[in-house]
Amino acid sequence: MNLDSPRILVLNAGYEPLGLASVKRAVILVMNGTAEVVEESGEYLRTPSTPYPIPSIIRLKRLVRRPPGRLALNRRNILRRDGYTCQYCGKRGGDLTVDHVFPKSRGGRSIWENLVTACRPCNLKKKNRTPEEAGMRLARRPIAPRHSLLLVADLPHLPETWRTYLPDIDHPR
Structure with missing residues (x-):
């Protein structure tokens, strides 16, 4: 077990x-x-004197203020939002870039709604054009993600106990 890998859900004092x-930090x-x-996760951290239950979810006792x-x-967050998938051809992983849907050179802004993940071939094909001008389609319209979505985007599987605390996440069954 890797004690440094992030796998414990941390809740604010108000349960958000x-x-x-990591296990160590928690x-x-x-x-x-x-x-x-x-x-609790049902797993234990074994010490020479006693086994210590590993938490699955912890709650901070003091409120941490975070802008909503x-x-x-x-x-990194754009790649996570898009599931490490090219938004033009659907290719997953590999050599991915971030593309301005409306080109930056033509006044396109660096905002959530104008940035998508693209593989290098698609980014080169699109060049300095909009997807429509390049004859390409976006898999989905880019939007600003919810915090809890990015929180768990890199996890291969979500513990069932987290469901209550992450209501806006679609959990695979």
Whole structure:
């Protein structure tokens, strides 16, 4: 088990999702009294003297103020929002870039609604044109993502216990 991989859901004092923490970080937060365990994972961290239950969800005891809906607009978050998939041809993974739907050189802004993930061949094909001018279609219209969506975008599987705290996420069954 990798104790440094992010796999513990961290909730704010008001039970809204804040982020993910590693097992190590979550256990430290609980042990020093900064957080409390909301749900256990069923796994244990074994120490020489006693097994310690690994949390699945922790809640901070003090409120952390975060501007609502403010997510960093960066390459990583755009790739995460688009599921690491080219929004023109559907190719997953590989050498992905970020494309301005309405070209930057023609006044296109760097905002969530104008940036999409594109593979290099599609980005080169589109060039300095709009998708319509290039004869290409977007898989879906780009929008600003919800915080909780990006929070879990990189996880291969979501624990069922998180469902209550992430109501706007579609959970595969």
